Amino acid sequence: MLISNMIRRIHVLEDDSDIRDVIEYLLKDEGYELQLSSSFSELKSKLKDSLPDLFLVDVMLPDGNGIEICTDLKNDMFTKHIPVIVMSANPRSKELSTQASADDYISKPFDVDDVVKRIDQLLDKKGTKANPGSTANEIA
Numbered sequence: 001m002l003i004s005n006m007i008r009r010i011h012v013l014e015d016d017s018d019i020r021d022v023i024e025y026l027l028k029d030e031g032y033e034l035q036l037s038s039s040f041s042e043l044k045s046k047l048k049d050s051l052p053d054l055f056l057v058d059v060m061l062p063d064g065n066g067i068e069i070c071t072d073l074k075n076d077m078f079t080k081h082i083p084v085i086v087m088s089a090n091p092r093s094k095e096l097s098t099q100a101s102a103d104d105y106i107s108k109p110f111d112v113d114d115v116v117k118r119i120d121q122l123l124d125k126k127g128t129k130a131n132p133g134s135t136a137n138e139i140a
Contacts, residue, residue: 008123011035011052013043013069014087015061019108023056026112027119040064051079053123059088059097067096074101083122 010027014020015038024034035052037043040063055073059066066086073079086097089108097105104118 007031007033008053009033009035009050010054010056010119011037011043011046012056013037013040013061013066014056014058015039016058019058022112023115026116030116030120032119038062040069043069047079051082053082054119055079055082055084056119057084057086059086059090059093067093067100070097070100070102085118085122 010032012020012023012027012034014023014036017038020036020038024036027034035046035050037046040061055070057066057069057073061069066088070084070086073082073084083103084101085104085106086093086100086102087106087108087110088094088097091107094105094107103122106115106118
């Protein structure tokens with residue numbers, strides 16, 4: 001059986017376990033690999049192991065603010081290229097997430113199909129390189 005190396009990893013930072021479970025079920029069903037965190041400190045420790053292809057970040061967290069975390073991710077040389085989607089129930093967060101250079105914003109409550117569509121769009125826009133270090137001639 002051939003296993004594709006195109007599986008995309010999404011890191012979900014959400015402290016509400018019900019919402020995190022729904023997102024996990026939804027995205028695994030779509031074929032994504034997931035890393036899950038319920039706090040900023042947990043996210044930081046998991047990033048030491050591997051980087052995701054996309055971050056899905058809640059705004060209200062027990063040990064941080066998702067807007068500030070987005071800003072940090074976008075200013076870090078190791079994560080600035082990774083798309084960030086900010087989620088919040090607070091309408092003011094949309095403008096703040098834009099100022100923080102978030103790639104997208106999803107308001108809660110959210111439509112599950114819309115979440116998948118937005119993630120798919122961001123990851124397609126990012127490109128689907130077979131091997132980041134390879135040239136077209138090496139892949140052929």
